[in-house]
Amino acid sequence: LINYQHEMKAANMHVQLTIGKLLLANEIAHLKLASFELLGLLTLENFQKDRCAMQITIAIKGALSLVRAQSFV
Numbered sequence: 001l002i003n004y005q006h007e008m009k010a011a012n013m014h015v016q017l018t019i020g021k022l023l024l025a026n027e028i029a030h031l032k033l034a035s036f037e038l039l040g041l042l043t044l045e046n047f048q049k050d051r052c053a054m055q056i057t058i059a060i061k062g063a064l065s066l067v068r069a070q071s072f073v
Contacts, residue, residue, distance in 0.1 A: 017055070020056075021055060021056055021059040022059070024056060024059060024060065024063075025059040025060060025062060025063035026063070
């Protein structure tokens, strides 16, 4: 039972992080903040230590790429 509860808690945290990443990427795309200066807060040293921060950085880069692609249309 304890193992099951731990797995459910981990799954719930993963879902919350995924939703958070999508919301963050959507906000950036919506505001059209096409600048990698936003990534200055997530330094290479920090996101190498933190897998979640790395995933958020990837989401931000994806959103910025989308914004840049749309600006050329």
